[in-house]
Amino acid sequence: MTNTLIFISVSALTGLVSFLLDRQKTISGFKKGLKMFKNIVMPFLNILILVSLLLFIVPPQMIVKYLGAGSGAIGFMIAAVVGSITLVPGFISYPIASGLIKQGASYSTVAVFMTTLMMVGIVTLPLEIRYFGKRVAVIRNLLNLIAAVIIGILIGMIL
């Protein structure tokens, strides 16, 4: 609910400021935004269906056991490995992450999962090697894996 208020007020405010500055630009900005929304809405709905099914099939106790606050290093490792290997667009992974938290996963394991998902890419490593060379690509991924674990630990301490 608070989120909705944040988004409505921020978009209303930016929209208003933009409109006062330049009417034409604002209209084309709105059109761009709507177009992006249209492109994303169908895949998004399909993902929500999938998440609803998965959250029903996977029992909450299992999520708490392996990804909950008490899961410790094992939870971290599962989250890091799955996050590093899989290649999931953000708009898909966030509903999953929020579902996991609602079912009892801890913020720190979810943070590790999300950050490895964003920063470490094993599937895309061959492509990255073509751009940066083997050594640099591997080092970048390793450093980001370490960063993800640090982020997870600190988030667990803060939240």
Add this chain to the structure above:
Amino acid sequence: MTKTHFQKIKPYIWLAAFAFFSAGSFVFGFDPGKTITKSFVESFIEMITFIPFLFIIVGLFDVWFPKEKIERHIGQDSGIKGIFTVIILAMLQAGPLYGAFPVAYILYKKGASVKNIFIYLGAFSTLKIPMLGIEIGYLGLNFTLARTLIALPLFILTGYFMEWYLKGKNFKINDV
């Protein structure tokens, strides 16, 4: 049914099947189906109450801060200003990390420092504005702020480390 016809309805197949399944669950009192439908409706409401607004914000950003304009400054700036510019440029992007590699090549061609190229990759992976919006919507402002503020120094450090590590090693980015 022609092929184009099929392609037109293809994106809606899952939704239609799900609607059918949900309706059936309620008609025949199939409890698991009801639970799944309720959870879908909840997540749908969660989504529809912020995603459209997020895209309005992103669309406005797109027209007011065109990426091409910022890209022109890359390479000439150094120090804090250079770091700031690459981070802003990265924040305006969208898409998966592998989409950042070609941009890294462009930055490299334009003479951006090794440090700034890796800071760009770090910011691209963790600070894109559309993604931050979705993150706030789903995981909350506190989570997003905490994650962002911890990630920021970490990938700036990564940039400095890579610059130090690659000094004199003849580092180059290839055009794929």
